[in-house]
Amino acid sequence: MRTAIFIIAFIVLSLGVAFTIRSTNIDKVFTEKNEKKDKDKKVDKAEQTITGVEIIKKHEVPSILREISALVYLGNNSFACVQDEMGKIFVYNTSAGEIEKEIPFAGAGDYEGLAIVGPTAYVLQSDGQIFEVKNYNSSKPSVRSFKTHLTTEQNTEGMCYDPTNNRLLVAIKGNEQQTDAYKGIYSFSLSDYQMERDPVYKIDLNDAVFANIKSKKTGAQMQPSALAIHPKTGDIYITEATSPKLLVLDRQGKLKYLKPLDKKEFYKPEGISFSPEGDMYISNEGKKDPGNILEVKVQ
Secondary structure, three states: HHHHHHHHHHHHHHHHHHHHHHHHHHHHHHHHHHHHHHHHHHHHHHHHHHHHHEEEEEEEHHHHHHHHHEEEEEEEEEEEEEEEEOOOOOOOOOOEEEEEEEEEOOOOOOOEEHHHHHOOOEEEOOOOOOOEEEEEOOOEEEEEEOOOOOOOOOEEEEEEEEOOOEEEEEEEOOOOOOOEEEEEEEEOOOOOOOOOOOOOEEEEOOOHHHHHOOOOOOOOOOEEEEEEEOOOOOEEEEEEEOOOOEEEEEEOOEEEEEEOOOOOOOEEEEEEEOOOOOOEEEEOOOOOOOEEEEEEEEE
């Protein structure tokens, strides 16, 4: 009798151990599968972030341009650049890796935007002031400045030339005076040197393209750092340096899409420009690494 009881107890115990082992193995399999799914999702998301804008070429800039804040493509591998502390325009050749020219136009300041219109350069300061540097490539450029209604509160950081309308477009990084619903892009006429009080384009911060952007600060869904017009499509490309991203508007100002930029490659994208053929360049401030100019392609 005791032998029978012992045998039955042994069988029950063995079945219990087997069931526990099986359950543990099943749980392990499910856990590994779930972890793999989670890992795959993270990889896919990272790949989408990195492949959204493909880097074709990378050109490091000298230490004096570590804080490069704007650039304009001049042709033949040359770019006009400004950095945000010095009142100088730098002409930098990416092929030679050399600064070809330095053009002083003002003292120390906070210079954030640049546009080239024929022999004249225009430089934007963060307080909304615009410097005109006539015959910038000559030995004696002529300089004058224009005040606008924009101030340090709006924190102007982006500027480009709009050849269709003979005007400069100026984007604000800070908030509008009366609303947090949009960020304005303002027009500065090169006919009468006046800036329109109302923006010609509005970046609607409640637009669907910002649906996945989490922002603790009101109006911080998009903080423009630079803008440029595509020479073929007329679309407006806008970068943000605070949380690196690229926003594209059509020529009517409708928001088309928003692409995050890889923070490792785009530390602080503060300049954007196109060649006449539509090749796109984005400049980045440096930190531990040098600043750079990237030739990129949107996928």
